[in-house]
Amino acid sequence: MVFAMFLGAGNLIFPPMVGQLAGEDMWYAAGGFLLTGVGLPLLGIVAISRVGGCFNEISGEMPKSLMIALGSCIYLIIGPLYAVPRTALVSYEVGLLPFLPEPSEFTQLIFSLVFFSISWYLSIKPGKLLESVGKLITPALIALLVILGLSPIISPLGIPGPAMGTYTEAPFIKGFLEGYMTMDALAALMFGIVIITNLKSHGIKEKSSLFHYSITTGIIAAIGLALVYISLFYLGATSREIAPDPGNGGQVLTIYAETLFGTTGTALLAAVVTLACLTTAIGCITASSEYFDEMFERVNYKTIVTTISIICIFFANMGLNEIIDLFIPVLLILYPISIALIFLGLIRDWLPRPILTYRATLTIIFILSIIDVLRIKEYAGLQPVLQIFSVIPGYEVHMVWLLPSLAVLFATVLLGLFSRPESNCQTP
Known part of the structure; x- marks a missing residue:
């Protein structure tokens, strides 16, 4: 099935x-x-x-x-x-x-x-x-x-x-x-x-x-x-x-x-x-x-x-090409987020501060995926700004999010390992 x-x-x-x-x-x-x-x-x-x-x-x-x-x-x-x-x-x-x-x-x-x-x-x-x-x-x-x-x-x-x-x-x-x-x-x-x-x-x-x-x-x-x-x-x-x-x-x-x-x-x-x-x-x-x-x-x-x-x-x-053109930008945002959710789900039990890691990693992926969509739309006024991100490996193949998200993932894990754990005690 x-x-x-x-x-x-x-x-x-x-x-x-x-x-x-x-x-x-x-x-x-x-x-x-x-x-x-x-x-x-x-x-x-x-x-x-x-x-x-x-x-x-x-x-x-x-x-x-x-x-x-x-x-x-x-x-x-x-x-x-x-x-x-x-x-x-x-x-x-x-x-x-x-x-x-x-x-x-x-x-x-x-x-x-x-x-x-x-x-x-x-x-x-x-x-x-x-x-x-x-x-x-x-x-x-x-x-x-x-x-x-x-x-x-x-x-x-x-x-x-x-x-x-x-x-x-x-x-x-x-x-x-x-x-x-x-x-x-x-x-x-x-x-x-x-x-x-x-x-x-x-x-x-x-x-x-x-x-x-x-x-x-x-x-x-x-x-x-x-x-x-x-x-x-x-x-x-x-x-x-x-x-x-x-x-x-x-x-x-x-x-x-x-x-x-x-x-x-x-x-x-x-x-x-x-x-x-x-x-x-x-x-x-x-x-x-x-x-x-x-x-x-x-x-x-x-x-x-x-x-x-x-x-x-x-x-x-509707026409097949019309549907594809309409929703490709949405897919370019959702797919990287979904990949990240899969890997975060697999390592969740070993994350020292899962909420921090999830939110920081998914945020950077969302931002860079938006940039990827803006790049393929070729908005003339945004090109000088978008060119700044072209130095990131994967920019030309819709994977500009990969290395930055891994960097944020490792940074939050290290932060969680070396930061003082939050106390569960409540002040009476």
């Missing part, structure tokens, strides 16, 4: 392009990609499971108002405002559009209605996702992925060539950054509550058992994701002869599947992408609904699922 929820369309599209551009250096790029595309989400599951699957617990050192605001933003972006509508858009463009003689806005609307009606139906009973997604949809998805993944190994359509572009200099770093952009760290913070809910519905109640089975679940999902990625890296690396100048990894996949299997290949890819997008949509809708269900006690869970599904239909009928 968790494997299927993580495996969205973006996870299928990134690796083929990485493989094609990295060529003979594919394994270096794959190592970097797997570190952030698989390792980071796994750490996210570990961190969120330690606190019982609740986002508000992993961010508990923040002021309550900011904690709620941050949680709401993450669940809205990965839920109804961005990630979930994108699953329907990608499913429509890859899964249905190639088979329509005359596509129109009406056919897109009908598709999104059907897509989110299925998602709504399978999300209204969150404790039953193991049966609906884990036992019904995932086996079909895995079977299709095995066919697609083994095909380039059994019957390759080319050989890897020399690395191209930025992959010629630092393939590992480039792969690392591509994996970072999958946004699965955000998903890991969301899906913790879904995992815990399903484990509890199947009789697992003790905190230690919930943590143990959550980690086991995360490892299984991580292994599945890694195998899919590796096969798609190789598919991309051997695709240059048939797809010499693709615009994105989706085109690589489409051309490869059609060349190898003809019309059947197009249908195979359509089924893989649609099922992958559907399971991700179900997971995100469920996680978002459970979060807001806990926040708004007077509104029942089914009403929240229905509301989110309707919002998804609205945004799914």
Whole structure:
């Protein structure tokens, strides 16, 4: 179930392009990609499971108002405002559009209605996702992925060539950054509550058992994701002869599947992408609904699922590029904060003054992420000011926050170790 929820369309599209551009250096790029595309989400599951699957617990050192605001933003972006509508858009463009003689806005609307009606139906009973997604949809998805993944190994359509572009200099770093952009760290913070809910519905109640089975679940999902990625890296690396100048990894996949299997290949890819997008949509809708269900006690869970599904239909009928342009700035702020929450959650028990460390580290990340957003917007009047920050490593690759946040983290830890502990005694 968790494997299927993580495996969205973006996870299928990134690796083929990485493989094609990295060529003979594919394994270096794959190592970097797997570190952030698989390792980071796994750490996210570990961190969120330690606190019982609740986002508000992993961010508990923040002021309550900011904690709620941050949680709401993450669940809205990965839920109804961005990630979930994108699953329907990608499913429509890859899964249905190639088979329509005359596509129109009406056919897109009908598709999104059907897509989110299925998602709504399978999300209204969150404790039953193991049966609906884990036992019904995932086996079909895995079977299709095995066919697609083994095909380039059994019957390759080319050989890897020399690395191209930025992959010629630092393939590992480039792969690392591509994996970072999958946004699965955000998903890991969301899906913790879904995992815990399903484990509890199947009789697992003790905190230690919930943590143990959550980690086991995360490892299984991580292994599945890694195998899919590796096969798609190789598919991309051997695709240059048939797809010499693709615009994105989706085109690589489409051309490869059609060349190898003809019309059947197009249908195979359509089924893989649609099922992958559907399971991700179900997971995100469920996680978002459970979060807001806990926040708004007077509104029942089914009403929240229905509301989110309707919002998804609205945004799914916008253009894909319009949605991406609208929310990329928000993601550039939320994603670094989410990565920091994961690592802080893992080391929380060893922090001498966790409140100080959390608040100082997250503050510097927030400020530098704002600067990153202003940089890509290219506001002319701000350029002289922003150039001051260009000396920080990572400025050009959206990671200007990394080294300063580590410095603040270590500084607060040292301050906590050497400062006098606060007294718990009260003056009578």
